[in-house]
Amino acid sequence: MKMLIRAGGLLALLCMAGLAPAADKNKDKNQDQMVTVTPEKPAAAPTATGPMVIYDTALKSGWQNWSWAKTELSLEVPGAARKPIKVEAGPWQALYVQHEAMSTAGYKQLHLLIQGTAPDGLVRILAIVNGKPVGEGHQVKLGNSGWTRVVTPLAELGVENQSIDGFWVQNATAAPLPKFYVTEIRLE
16 A cells, blocks of 8 residues: 555656656647646737727718717818818707727727817717716817817726727707817727
């Protein structure tokens, strides 16, 4: 019995040292050497490699206009390279750029340019998950003196590293809002 225990212990030591012969299932069929089998790690979630353009002079592939405010995309502006989206929003209406469910992993902010045609308009930017807005969004006061760059952290919208369906730029009031323009929408 002692001999059997010693033989088992010797075999265990040889295995730990990598000197014991490999079992047939771990043996390379073409060579007479040991093969180490390492379990595969689960694939990491894809991460962003650069900005995702949603709209510059037109909606990018995969993005659609699901707005219920009156919108005109790729508006020609004489003497300007920009072709913004014109939005005419009644109470609570919104520009809605929609995409099939996608991950925001690797992105930290939503960027866009916005310009009003009257002072003191108020819109809010919301992220959409499963067809519904998340949280209260980010409020933006519109001016009529030029383009305003709006940078909204995805964490503030409640969708950092989440799956989303799109974004709203919504009239945040119960009154019609004078037309406004939106362009250069992207995730970074």
